[in-house]
Amino acid sequence: MAKIAFTLVWGVVLVAANRALQDTTWAQYLVTFLLGGIYALALSKVTILRGGNISEESK
Template sequence: MTKIAFTLLWGAVLVAANRALQDATWAQYLVTFILGGIYALALSKVRILRGGNVSEESK
């Protein structure tokens, strides 16, 4: 449930950033790329977003 809420919140951040940069296409691409990287990093590093039940073999 936490991952779903985080994803919805992150989607809202991405939409807001793209609307704020509506006239600068290159800036939209850059912000989308950076926010996508931060999202992927957060999902892989934050324990509560990973589910907490990660076995030792997958580390």
Template sequence: MAKIVFTLLWVGVLIVANRALDDITWAQYLATFLLGGAYALALSKVKILRGNQTLEGSK
């Protein structure tokens, strides 16, 4: 449930960032790339967002 809420909030952040950078196309691409990386990093590092899943390599 936490992952769903986090994803919906992150989508809101991405929409706000893209609207703020409306006329600057290269900045929209850069912001999307950086926010996507931050999202992936948060999902992999924050314990509450990972849930009970374990990585295959850590067994």
């Protein structure tokens, strides 16, 4: 459930960033690339978003 909520919030952030940079195409590409990388990193590193138990964190 946390992953779904995080994805929906991240989608809103991405849309808001793209609308704020509407007239600068290169900035939209840059922000989309950076936010995509941060999203992927967050999904792979944050235990709650991975769906694992807190006790698995020490492994």
